Amino acid sequence: MRAEKWLYDRIIQGLNGELDEPRYGLPFAGDNNFLFDSIEIVENLPMARWYKPLQNTTRPERGTCRLTLWIDRADNTKTHTAVFVGNFYSTPPSEAWIKLPYSNPSI
DSSP states (O other): OEEOHHHHHHHHHHHTTOOSSOOOSSOOOSSTTOOOSOOEEOSSOOOEEEEEEOOTTSOOOTTEEEEEEEOOSSOGGGOEEEEEEEEEESSOOGGGOOOSSOOOTTO
């Protein structure tokens, strides 16, 4: 894992049992089968592709895709998708964060 110093320090504190709040387990990588081999400090974050919703006033461009935002397993007609556009950023744009469960009256 590569992280900013504050996050690196927090993870090390957590692994050492030194955090001032209760936590459980190891750093989570999105799946219980993924464990970190190493954790390093990085000064400059590398660019990563972040997706943000395509606005009604924005024309689709390369990297545009439809992503599932919410799956309603009891009633599939209530599953939500939206069109997103991906670009490279060094930090995630504020528009990339979606509140769940997603509700959009235009869908």
